[in-house]
Amino acid sequence: MKMSRVLLLLALAAGIALFFAFDLQRFLTLDYLKSAQDRFAALYASDPLRVIGIYFLIYVAVAALSLPGALVLTLAGGAVFGLWVGTVVVSFASSIGGTLAMLAARYVLRDSIKARFGRHLAEIDRGVERDGAFYLFTLRLVPAFPFFVVNLVMGLTAMKARTFYLVSQLGMLAGTLVYVNAGTQLAQIESLGGILSPGLIGSFVLLGLFPLVAKKTVDAVKARKVYARWAGRRPRTFDRNLVVIGAGAAGLVTSYIAAVVKAKVTLVEGHKMGGDCLNYGCVPSKALIKTATLVRQMRHSADYGVARAEWTLDFAQVMDRVAKVVADIAPHDSVERYTGLGVDVVQGKATIVDPWHVKIVRSDGQGPGGEQVLSTRAIVIATGAEPFVPPLPGLEEVGVLTSDTLWNLRTLPKRLVVLGGGPIGCELAQSFARLGSAVTQVEMAPRIMVREDEEVSAYARQALEADGVRVLTGHKALRCEQDEPDQGGGKWLVVEADAAEQRLPFDELLCAVGRVARLKGFGLEELGIPTQRTVQVDEHLQTIYPNILAAGDVAGPYQFTHTAAHQAWYAAVNGLFAPFKRFKADYSVIPWATFIDPEVARVGLNEQEAKEKGVAYEVTRYGIDDLDRAIADSSAHGWVKVLTVPGKDRILGVTIVGTHAGDLLAEYVLAMKHGLGLNKILGTIHIYPTLAEANKYAAGEWKRA
Numbered sequence: 001m002k003m004s005r006v007l008l009l010l011a012l013a014a015g016i017a018l019f020f021a022f023d024l025q026r027f028l029t030l031d032y033l034k035s036a037q038d039r040f041a042a043l044y045a046s047d048p049l050r051v052i053g054i055y056f057l058i059y060v061a062v063a064a065l066s067l068p069g070a071l072v073l074t075l076a077g078g079a080v081f082g083l084w085v086g087t088v089v090v091s092f093a094s095s096i097g098g099t100l101a102m103l104a105a106r107y108v109l110r111d112s113i114k115a116r117f118g119r120h121l122a123e124i125d126r127g128v129e130r131d132g133a134f135y136l137f138t139l140r141l142v143p144a145f146p147f148f149v150v151n152l153v154m155g156l157t158a159m160k161a162r163t164f165y166l167v168s169q170l171g172m173l174a175g176t177l178v179y180v181n182a183g184t185q186l187a188q189i190e191s192l193g194g195i196l197s198p199g200l201i202g203s204f205v206l207l208g209l210f211p212l213v214a215k216k217t218v219d220a221v222k223a224r225k226v227y228a229r230w231a232g233r234r235p236r237t238f239d240r241n242l243v244v245i246g247a248g249a250a251g252l253v254t255s256y257i258a259a260v261v262k263a264k265v266t267l268v269e270g271h272k273m274g275g276d277c278l279n280y281g282c283v284p285s286k287a288l289i290k291t292a293t294l295v296r297q298m299r300h301s302a303d304y305g306v307a308r309a310e311w312t313l314d315f316a317q318v319m320d321r322v323a324k325v326v327a328d329i330a331p332h333d334s335v336e337r338y339t340g341l342g343v344d345v346v347q348g349k350a351t352i353v354d355p356w357h358v359k360i361v362r363s364d365g366q367g368p369g370g371e372q373v374l375s376t377r378a379i380v381i382a383t384g385a386e387p388f389v390p391p392l393p394g395l396e397e398v399g400v401l402t403s404d405t406l407w408n409l410r411t412l413p414k415r416l417v418v419l420g421g422g423p424i425g426c427e428l429a430q431s432f433a434r435l436g437s438a439v440t441q442v443e444m445a446p447r448i449m450v451r452e453d454e455e456v457s458a459y460a461r462q463a464l465e466a467d468g469v470r471v472l473t474g475h476k477a478l479r480c481e482q483d484e485p486d487q488g489g490g491k492w493l494v495v496e497a498d499a500a501e502q503r504l505p506f507d508e509l510l511c512a513v514g515r516v517a518r519l520k521g522f523g524l525e526e527l528g529i530p531t532q533r534t535v536q537v538d539e540h541l542q543t544i545y546p547n548i549l550a551a552g553d554v555a556g557p558y559q560f561t562h563t564a565a566h567q568a569w570y571a572a573v574n575g576l577f578a579p580f581k582r583f584k585a586d587y588s589v590i591p592w593a594t595f596i597d598p599e600v601a602r603v604g605l606n607e608q609e610a611k612e613k614g615v616a617y618e619v620t621r622y623g624i625d626d627l628d629r630a631i632a633d634s635s636a637h638g639w640v641k642v643l644t645v646p647g648k649d650r651i652l653g654v655t656i657v658g659t660h661a662g663d664l665l666a667e668y669v670l671a672m673k674h675g676l677g678l679n680k681i682l683g684t685i686h687i688y689p690t691l692a693e694a695n696k697y698a699a700g701e702w703k704r705a
Helices: 003-021 024-028 030-046 048-064 070-081 083-141 147-155 161-171 173-184 198-208 210-230 249-260 275-279 282-299 315-333 335-340 423-435 454-466 561-577 607-613 628-632 666-673 678-682 693-704
Strands: 240-245 265-269 344-354 357-362 371-381 385-387 415-419 438-443 470-473 476-482 491-497 500-506 508-511 515-517 548-550 591-594 599-604 618-623 639-644 651-658
Touching: 030 048, 030 070, 048 070, 048 083, 048 147, 070 083, 070 173, 083 147, 083 161, 083 173, 161 173, 240 249, 240 344, 240 561, 249 265, 249 275, 249 335, 249 371, 249 561, 265 357, 275 282, 275 315, 282 315, 282 423, 315 335, 335 344, 344 371, 371 561, 415 423, 415 500, 423 438, 423 454, 423 591, 438 500, 454 470, 454 651, 548 561, 599 666, 607 639, 607 651, 618 693, 628 693, 639 693, 651 666, 666 678, 678 693
Parallel strands: 240 265, 240 371, 265 344, 371 548, 415 438, 415 508, 438 470
Antiparallel strands: 344 357, 357 371, 385 515, 476 491, 491 500, 591 599, 599 651, 618 639, 639 651
């Protein structure tokens, strides 16, 4: 702690100690005030400015030190100065003293609180930045919330001192007026409890509801302003309760929930049911990874006691199997299934015409001109995302594959260049290397998988290189080139590293540098709905039009199938039941995994993020190379790393590297979601021998430390 903070803390402690040591509290009692009222009145009559000045300084000191007696001082102001002068003096003195107390709490305590609870404090700060003035105003209006507690607590937030002072000055005015007026009738007051009668407290509580009502009114005015351009377009009755655009994970779950509560819901999909996850992402990539893993095991069969395994790779057959897996899972997301659940499924292109109408150009051509316009109370945009292809010169001429178009391959590329070192790029690079391609992976950043800790990135790189992937980090792609036909027609990717260019030959180029939200062609621009990289939504997933929501990849902030499904619940409920009931989307515990071998799975903070956010933590680590089942499976590599609150077993985050890490992580996701610590995991029986024992042993390492 800085010396200035120590000195301030000592000064505050000394002031409080002196107050109690000399029993100065006896001068701040109702009995003393009543007995000395005439003497104070006489002093005020003889030298009003000096008395006001001394009173003002005493009040500021009492408020700044959070000492008991502010209420008696307020009564004294009314008794000595009268209603109007007393109100003015008390109002300014209490606001200045409260602001000093707030600043002292901030200076002395905020950094230490931030070091221990940085992530939670950051969330509070965002809320204070957005609505802090309203909430402070409410607290100031209701005397049931102690004056000094509000000062100290707000000092721990990032609220500006100027805002705190001005809101306090205004918010406490009504209460100050009431108490100063009570002080003018001091002779009739028998106890402080008589002032705080149930009726008076009830009146203050009702008054305290004013800013909340005002906020709701402001929100209603804003909504009315947004809807003003569509005056007269809102129908009296609606064809649907909900129209959902997009049948990926977010759209399917939203529609399912709406159908469960017997809402009239239409789901519109312009391409394939199941969206990217089923058709181009999660499902086909994991099917490919399974085959690639089997090939690797056969190549290294000696590790399992089999001297030699006979096998022949038919890449076309591999890709046919991938297609079959997709086809086998497709019924889960099919038109027939959702129609049976009560969802009106329409294949076609949807465009939002206004906040209550959606035009659908049907793929089957039914309806007048093949078009249909539905009126609806709410709309959910769940249009997903698509691969981003950078504008590299020459890229169009040489041709490029993405995670969408990759699955049409039936010939294994001899030389494959993968652009991108994120999860998708790493998974596909390793898989194709295991299947026999000569793979070069190019990443502009200094390491692959940059969202993970450096040791995880390094370990992932070693794993990829062990399977034959040539990993080039710190290399920027500049352009694509192609030789003339008489020179062989070779294709090249030109990259730059350390100010030097290098040409990388390839037969196929796979671009896996990220995904961008699908925002065009759905009417968002015409409605003026703000979009940047995603549709801009609030904590309820509502756009500027409260009845138009977004969920999934198109809304962010995560691009995972499971978070899309998670958001879908909020989108469905808020779309159907707002404004009567709304829920804020909860992103407090979001897990994810990268399915390379070994897998990398994480939930909550890793060390990299904890340091960036200034969150204090302790690290517990258990090496899976010590786990019996992993040794038996010849997969004894990786680790479990748990971050906890210093001195406690509360989990801040977990990173697991190893076989089936994504499955092992589920126990920690459950624990974090429901506030269970490592002691609970340690006290849970785990089957022997299983990989899940790694979680128990990690908890044991924490306990031993």
